[in-house]
Amino acid sequence: MSAQDNLTINEKKVLLALEELGSAAPDKLEEKSGLQVDAAMQAAFMLQEKGLASVSEKVLERYSLTKEGEEYTKTGLPERQIIDALKAPAPLEELRSRFSPKTVGIATGWLIKKGWAKVENGVMVPSGKAPAGKDEEALATFAGQAKTLEELAADEGTVKELLKRKLVIKHEEKSRTVSVTGAGCALAAEGIVLEEEIAQLTPELLKSGAWKGKKFRPYRLDITPKPLYGTKIHPYRRLIEQMRQIFLEMGFTEIKGGIIQSSFWNFDALFQPQDHPARDMQDTFHLGSTCQLPAEYFEKVAAMHENGGDIDSCGWGGIWDRDLARRNVLRTHTTSVTIKYLADNPEPPVKAFCIDRAYRRETIDPTHTPEFEQLEGVVMDKDMSFADLLGLLAEFYHRMGFEEVRFRPGYFPYTEPSVEPEVYVDGLGWVELGGAGVFRKEVTEPFGIKEPVLAWGLGVSRLAMLKLGLKDLRLLYQSDIDWLRKSEVCRI
């Protein structure tokens, strides 16, 4: 087997071209080898790898005209236009109306600088000399094409001035030169045999039988191919979409609400006492603004907090601070969205969910971020029971792929009974994933809701961590490119 058997037909064509040219720019190589420039360069790089050619790169500076520069190649520079027209001294005023004020404005400075004219008491006085300048010569050589400094036959100072006047701009182009090496020459001297070869066996070649007797380009198993990274949906987005899909399939309606909520909807409507620790500065982002609240519920919620309203409850007692309720916060949970939705839709049946972001003043660490997602839901209908709630949540977790689910007693000011669902994860044990319960009468009564309400708020990011096997929650938000590349490409 001779050394040239290792070459593809394109490599051979390029080597032959180089044998003649010695070294060449890609366009010359294209011309000589009869290959498209990309194919020729690809072959040149392969030859370089084999030590038969070398590819060098240098940066070429070229200049081209700006729109204004282009215009002046036709009209002449403003100072030239004026000096050519100026046979005798003329007032600037008159020049401004003959040319444009802009042209006169630009030209005046240059006329003085170039010594072609001077201005005395508002009158332009020509000096009688206006020889063609280097700048004009350089401008004239452009002829609509980008040029190098040599091609322009201009010195650096002239070009610098034209750049400063914004009549030309500079481009940097990389230019490559391919040269044949000694080994390349030696191989070429052996006489290159151009034999057609098949790089890819296509159905057409198989059908026509044209492959018979042809040379096949051998596979190169020693080359690692460039990794291909498919486009994909962000893993977190994909999981959120999966959760959304599960609730939609179970017949729920998706609801949305504002990120900014009044303390009323975020806390008070949920019968959270105004001195509840969750309302402290530690936990909540207080915004310092206030809002108007719906009068129809306001006093009813106030009464519920102060004395239990019309039901068999004594409320929290004390005075419910109406101003505090009007203060805006970043929602600390999506339960603010569900309670508002229930207030607007108090008639059964209601099956709604909301999957969205909530905000708490947390110190950032591997399991806490101040922004996180929750999956919130409610079912309100006649005869709904606590057992229905547990069944529903277990169903959701099963559909998410967790086989074992259990419920631990919990506490929330707005539900009774309350639970915290947990799933079993190999290696981690039981992991708590949110809260749920049946809304208390103190919550539903002021809004005229008569039927039982099952409600839950589940930690979405925690669940995503488990599904994606992450130890650090922050990865979900960081767009770490290595992690994203490694993550699955799959449909939702």
Ligand SMILES: N[C@@H](Cc1ccccc1)C(=O)O
């Ligand atoms: N809002 C609660 C979860 C919850 C929602 C609805 C009912 C009970 C609990 C939380 O953020 O932790």
